[in-house]
Amino acid sequence: MKPTKPLLPLILFAALLSGCSWFTRPAKNIQLLTLFNDHMVLQRDVVLPVWGKANAGGVVTVEIKDQRRQTQVKEDGSWMVRLDPLSAGGPYQLRVIGADTIRFNDVMVGEVWVCSGQSNMEMPLAGWGQVINYEQEIRDAHYPDIRLFQVKHTISRTPLDTISCPGWSACSPETIPQFSAVAYFFGRELYKTLAVPIGLVHTSWGGTVAEAWTSEAALKTMPYFQERIAQMDSMRIQSLAEYESILKSRKAQVAAGDSGFQDGRPVWNEASCDISQWKTMNLPGKWENAGYPKLDGIVWFSKEFTLPREMGQTTWTLHLGPINDNDLTWVNGVAVGGLQDANAVRAYPIPAAAIKQGVNRIVVRVEDIGGTGGIWGEPKQMYLESGKDEKIALAGAWRYKIGFDTNVLGPEPSSPNNPNQPTVLYNAMLRPLMPFAIRGAIWYQGESNASRAFQYRTLFPLMIQDWRKNWGQGDFPFLFVQLANFMKAQTEPTDDSWAELREAQLMTLSLPNTGMAAAIDIGDAKDIHPKNKQEVGRRLALNALRLVYDKPVEHSGPLYRAMAVEGKTIRLHFNHTAGGLTAKNGRTLQGFALAGEDRQFVWADARIEGETVVVSHARISEPKAVRYAWAANPIGNLYNQAGLPASPFRTDAWPGITEQQ
Numbered sequence: 001m002k003p004t005k006p007l008l009p010l011i012l013f014a015a016l017l018s019g020c021s022w023f024t025r026p027a028k029n030i031q032l033l034t035l036f037n038d039h040m041v042l043q044r045d046v047v048l049p050v051w052g053k054a055n056a057g058g059v060v061t062v063e064i065k066d067q068r069r070q071t072q073v074k075e076d077g078s079w080m081v082r083l084d085p086l087s088a089g090g091p092y093q094l095r096v097i098g099a100d101t102i103r104f105n106d107v108m109v110g111e112v113w114v115c116s117g118q119s120n121m122e123m124p125l126a127g128w129g130q131v132i133n134y135e136q137e138i139r140d141a142h143y144p145d146i147r148l149f150q151v152k153h154t155i156s157r158t159p160l161d162t163i164s165c166p167g168w169s170a171c172s173p174e175t176i177p178q179f180s181a182v183a184y185f186f187g188r189e190l191y192k193t194l195a196v197p198i199g200l201v202h203t204s205w206g207g208t209v210a211e212a213w214t215s216e217a218a219l220k221t222m223p224y225f226q227e228r229i230a231q232m233d234s235m236r237i238q239s240l241a242e243y244e245s246i247l248k249s250r251k252a253q254v255a256a257g258d259s260g261f262q263d264g265r266p267v268w269n270e271a272s273c274d275i276s277q278w279k280t281m282n283l284p285g286k287w288e289n290a291g292y293p294k295l296d297g298i299v300w301f302s303k304e305f306t307l308p309r310e311m312g313q314t315t316w317t318l319h320l321g322p323i324n325d326n327d328l329t330w331v332n333g334v335a336v337g338g339l340q341d342a343n344a345v346r347a348y349p350i351p352a353a354a355i356k357q358g359v360n361r362i363v364v365r366v367e368d369i370g371g372t373g374g375i376w377g378e379p380k381q382m383y384l385e386s387g388k389d390e391k392i393a394l395a396g397a398w399r400y401k402i403g404f405d406t407n408v409l410g411p412e413p414s415s416p417n418n419p420n421q422p423t424v425l426y427n428a429m430l431r432p433l434m435p436f437a438i439r440g441a442i443w444y445q446g447e448s449n450a451s452r453a454f455q456y457r458t459l460f461p462l463m464i465q466d467w468r469k470n471w472g473q474g475d476f477p478f479l480f481v482q483l484a485n486f487m488k489a490q491t492e493p494t495d496d497s498w499a500e501l502r503e504a505q506l507m508t509l510s511l512p513n514t515g516m517a518a519a520i521d522i523g524d525a526k527d528i529h530p531k532n533k534q535e536v537g538r539r540l541a542l543n544a545l546r547l548v549y550d551k552p553v554e555h556s557g558p559l560y561r562a563m564a565v566e567g568k569t570i571r572l573h574f575n576h577t578a579g580g581l582t583a584k585n586g587r588t589l590q591g592f593a594l595a596g597e598d599r600q601f602v603w604a605d606a607r608i609e610g611e612t613v614v615v616s617h618a619r620i621s622e623p624k625a626v627r628y629a630w631a632a633n634p635i636g637n638l639y640n641q642a643g644l645p646a647s648p649f650r651t652d653a654w655p656g657i658t659e660q661q
Contacts, residue, residue: 024057024058024059024072025057025058025059025099026058026059026061026097026098026099027054027055027057027058027059027060027073027079027098027099028054028055028058028098028099028100029053029054029055030052030053030054030060030096030098030099030100030102031052031053031054032050032051032052032096032102033051033052033161033162033163033432033433033436034162034163034164034165034166034167035149035163035165035201035433035436036050036052036094036096036104037104037167037168038104038105038106038107038167038168039105039106039107039108039147039167039168039169039170040094040104040107040108040147040149040168040199041107041108041109041110041111041112041147041168041197041198041199042086042094042107042108042109042110042112042199042437043109043110043111043112043199043437043438043439044085044086044087044088044109044110044111044196045085045086045087045088046085046437046473047082047083047084047085047437048082048083048084048085048086048437049080049081049082049083049435049436049437050062050080050081050082050083050094050096051078051079051080051081051435052078052079052096053077053078053079053161054073054077054079054098055073055077056073056074056075056076056077057072057073057075058072058073058098058099059071059072059073059098060072060073060079060081060096060097060098061095061096061097061098062081062083062094062095062096062097063094063095063097064083064086064092064093064094064095064107065086065092067083067084069081069082069083086109087109088109088110088111088196088197089108089109090106090107090108090109090110090197091105091106091107091108092107092108092109093105093107094107106170108145108147108197108199109197110145110194110196110197110198110199111190111194111196111197111198111199111439112198112199112200112201112436112437112438112439113183113186113187113190113198113199113200113201113438113439113440113441113442113544114201114203114433114438114440114441114442115180115182115183115186115200115201115202115203115204115441115442116202116203116204116213116430116441116442116443116445117204117443117444117445117481118204118205118206118207118208118444118445118446118447118448119204119206119207119447119528119529120182120444120445120447120481120484120528120529120530120533120536121180121182121183121202121204121442121443121444121445122180122202122204122205122206123180123181123182123206123529123533124177124178124179124180124181125137125138125176125177125178125179125181125184125533126138126177126178127177127178129181129529129531129533130531131181131531131532131533131534132531132532132533132534137534138173138176138177139173140173141171141172141173141176141184142171142172142173143170143171143172143188143191144170144171144172145170145191145196145197145198146170146171146184146187146188146191146197146198146200147168147169147170147171147197147198147199147200148168148169148170148171148175148176148179148184148200148202149165149167149168149169149199149200149201149202150165150166150178150179150202151163151164151165151201151202151203151429151433152164152165153205153419153429154428154429155416155417155418155419155421155424155425155428156424156427156428157232157236157421157423157424157427158427159215159426159427159431160427160428160431160432161431161432162432163428163429163432163433168199171184171187179200179202180200180202180204181533181534181537182442182444182481182533182536182537182540183200183202183442183537184200184537185533185534185536185537185538185541186200186442186537186538186540186541186544187200187537188537189537189538189541189542189545190541190544190545193541193545193549193551194549201433201436201438203429203430203433204444204445205419205425205429207419207420207448208419208420208425208445208448209420209448209449210445210446210448210449210456210459210460210463211225211228211422211423211459211463212419212420212421212422212423212424212425212426213425213426213429213430213445213463214422214423214426214459214462214463214466215423215426215427215431215466215470216229216422216423217466218462218463218465218466219422219423219462221462222455222458222459222462224455225422228421228422229422229423231411232414232421232422234411235410235411235413235414237413237414237415237416239416240415240416240417243413243415243416246413247412250406250409250412253409254297254298254367254404254406254409257404257408258298258403258404259401259402259403259404260298260300260365260401260403261403266328266330266365268300268302268363268365268401268403269300269328269330269333269363269365270333271332271333271361275302275399275401278302278399278400278401279399279400279401280397280398280399280400281301281397281398281400282395282396282397282398283301283374283375283382283394283395283396283397283398284321284374284375284376284377284378284379284381284382284395285374285375285376286324286372286373286374286376287299287368287373287374288372288373288374290374294407295368295373295402295405295407296368296369296370296371296373296405296406296407297367297368297373297402297403297404297405297406297407298365298366298367298368298402298403298404299365299366299368299373299374299400299401299402299403300363300364300365300366300400300401300402300403301363301364301365301366301375301398301399301400302361302362302363302364302398302399302400303361303362303394303397303398303399304359304360304361304362305359305360305362305384305392305394306358306359306360307355307356307357307358307360307392308357309357311386311390311392314386314387314388314390315349315350315352315386315387316349316350316355316384316385316386316387317347317348317349317350317384317385318331318336318337318346318347318348318349318350318362318384319345319346319347319381319382319383319384319385319394320345320346320347320348320364320375320377320381320382320394321345321346321375321376321377321378321381321382322342322343322344322345322346322375322376322377322381323339323342323344323346323364323366323374323375323376324342324366324368324371324372324373324374324376325340325341325342325367325368325369325370325373326338326339326340326341326342326366326367326369327339327346327364327365327366327367328364328365329346329348329362329363329364329365330362330363330364331350331354331355331360331361331362331363332354332355332356332360332361333354333361333363334350334351334353334354336348336349336350336351336354345377345381350384362394365403369412370412371451372451378494379393379395379396380395382394382395383395420448426466430467431470434470434471434472435471435472435473437473438471438473438476439476439477439548440476440477440478440479440513440544440548441467441476441477441478441479442479442480442481442540442544443478443479443480443481444480444481444536445480446460446482446483446501446502446505447483447486447528449501450483450497450498450500450501450658451497451658452658453497453498453500453501453503453504453656453658454500454504454656454658454659455658456501456504456505457503457504457507457508460504460505460508461508461510461511464478464508464511464514465511475511475512475513476513477513477514477515477544477547477548478511478513478514478515479514479515479516479517479540479543479544479547480505480508480514480515480516480517481516481517481519481536481539481540482502482505482506482516482517482518482519482520482647483498483501483502483505483519483520483523484519484520484522484523484524484530484536485519485520485521485522485523485524485525485632485633485634486498486523486524486525486527486528486530486632486633487525487632487633488525488632488633489525489633489634489635490591490630490631490632490633490634490635492603493593493601493602493603493627493630494601494630494631495630495656495657496630496631496632496657497632497656497657497658498631498632499629499630499631499632499634499648499650499656500656500657500658500659502520502647502648503648503649503650506559506647506648506649509559513547515540515543515544515546515547515555515556516543516556516647517536517539517540517542517543518539518556518557518644518645518646518647519535519536519539520629520634520636520645520647520648521584521636521645522535522536523633525633539555539644542554542555542556542644543555543556554576554578554640554642554644555576556575556576556644556647557576557639557640557642557644557645557646557647558574558575558576558577558581558638558639558640558644558646558647559574559575559576559646559647559649560572560573560574560628560646560647560649560651561573561574561575563626563651565623565624566614568616568620568621568622568623569614569615569616569623570594570614570615570616570623570625570626570651571609571612571613571614571615572612572613572614572615572626572651573611573612574611574612574613574646576640576644577611577640577641578640578641578642578644579640579641580610580611580640580641581608581611581612581613581638581639581640581641582608582638582639582640582641583608583637583638583639584637584638584639584645585637587637588606589606589607589608589613589637589638590606590635590636590637591628591629591634591635591636591637591638592604592605592606592613592615592626592627592628593626593627593628593630594615594616594617594620594623594625594626595620595623595624595625595626595627595652596620596621596622596623596624597622597624599624599625599652599654601625601627601630602617602619602620603617604616604617604620604626605617605618613638624652625650625651625652625654626650626651627649627650627651627652628646628648628649628650629646629648629649630648630650634648636648
């Protein structure tokens with residue numbers, strides 16, 4: 001018998017052919033997301049994903065402290081290892097080893113929070129922000145164990161796997177001035193209580209809508225966004241120059257197509273124009289609610305009024321309320337005003353020569369460039385006012401005729417630089433962060449969605465669930481700020497889109513592991529960016545300390561729980577009373593409005609009884625509903641013993657103004 005050949009070389013050769021990782025070469029061209037960098041913070045007490053790109057087939061080794069993990073790069077060039085949980089501490093060195101070794105130094109392990117939203121989250125300590133006492137706050141910002149990561153503004157129609165950021169930095173007077181004030185004050189409160197490293201990943205963009213921060217797959221569950229996304233796909237714009245050229249062409253087509261103009265001059269504004277065949281619409285109101293749900297473009301409105309002889313010898317001002325979006329307005333063929341501002345209240349002085357005794361005609365050309373259109377305020381905002389305080393009401397039936405429907409031109413494209421398109425910020429500024437291990441997220445946004453507040457009831461929780469699903473860390477804590485008070489102070493009970501947006505935020509607390517910081521008492525009537533970001537950060541931190549870290553603190557102001565009709569009164573019950581309710585500064589309770597069957601709210605008497613509030617009105621014998629602090633900038637002084645304000649609320653479910661759009 002011939003001697004048997006050694007089997008070991010054959011086994012080794014077979015192992016090599018099989019791709020066994022024991023013999024595979026070290027990976028080349030290893031790349032990691034910028035989140036992995038010097039001075040980073042890794043989340044304590046959880047499994048830690050570390051991932052990146054490299055040449056296919058190679059082996060990547062990751063080491064930290066006493067751990068060593070290996071993986072083989074997939075055919076698409078991706079790789080990931082998962083480190084076992086680490087306790088808070090540091091500094092450590094994280095090593096990623098292939099053909100070369102990448103070393104990340106000064107790595108800490110502690111608590112990592114993502115901080116996102118629009119401008120009130122983005123607002124920095126200094127620069128355009130300048131929070132209260134910002135100079136001293138900057139001088140005192142010596143917290144080397146608080147680490148800052150700032151994501152740059154980026155837009156993408158498709159999900160990205162890289163992110164633009166210079167890396168992590170330790171908090172200091174040099175690094176903090178342009179960082180998010182809310183994020184910093186939140187992190188500082190956590191650090192002072194927990195005494196562990198804090199990592200703050202700030203990714204926000206001022207003026208942006210929630211749908212921009214939500215994935216396409218999630219948005220497509222809502223019909224409204226299915227249509228928006230389809231429009232984006234059908235009109236891909238490659239450059240800003242192309243976009244501006246399209247807009248210029250569309251503007252020329254609208255101007256040329258408006259039937260109210262002839263040879264470049266208006267004709268439907270003239271007193272001789274026959275409007276007897278024009279249709280009738282009740283104003284104020286969005287024309288979407290008057291039978292034109294898809295109409296964008298130009299509608300001409302006309303109304304005649306009679307000026308009695310005894311009211312003729314004075315000056316007059318025409319009040320129309322807000323108009324969406326732009327208007328040109330005439331009285332008896334004389335131009336009296338025009339604005340390009342969907343939120344501005346129109347008040348136009350009428351030249352003496354333009355008004356007369358007897359019959360007069362008002363003509364308003366309304367141009368809606370997208371979304372809802374019309375003269376949309378409240379009836380009390382539409383009137384003529386004389387210099388002698390005499391008034392002529394203008395709400396009610398107006399004649400109207402469509403001048404041009406821009407839908408014949410097809411949908412208007414979005415600018416390639418527009419951050420308010422669905423999904424574009426999720427794709428570019430959020431998705432690349434996943435699945436970096438985090439403790440949770442804080443969020444300050446909503447102002448840009450206020451005109452669609454009823455929709456926010458669905459959109460906001462959808463966005464939260466979308467983040468949680470795609471991050472792959474379960475229902476991580478999601479804490480948010482309820483909109484602060486803003487605009488002119490409330491003087492009469494009214495419907496309001498900002499109140500409805502706050503209600504949508506309040507309703508989102510039904511999701512597990514969520515918390516809300518009310519800011520209804522720390523806003524600014526004249527500034528949508530209030531300066532007291534210290535208190536916003538503190539209230540967010542109270543939520544985290546109680547709900548996430550189980551510290552014995554009260555984290556919420558009073559939240560309405562239930563009501564009971566007791567004869568001519570309504571008794572309100574609350575959660576989070578913190579040992580009792582109180583009227584701030586010991587004054588009488590304010591901000592409570594009561595309505596009966598007619599749904600007309602009036603200011604009511606309110607008094608505290610134990611941990612309840614009893615509301616009544618002398619003229620309402622059968623009360624049906626209560627509203628509290630229901631306005632953009634409301635009156636209200638209900639607090640708990642922890643010094644936290646009650647959230648605005650209503651007990652009714654009657655359709656609001658955004659629900660009726």
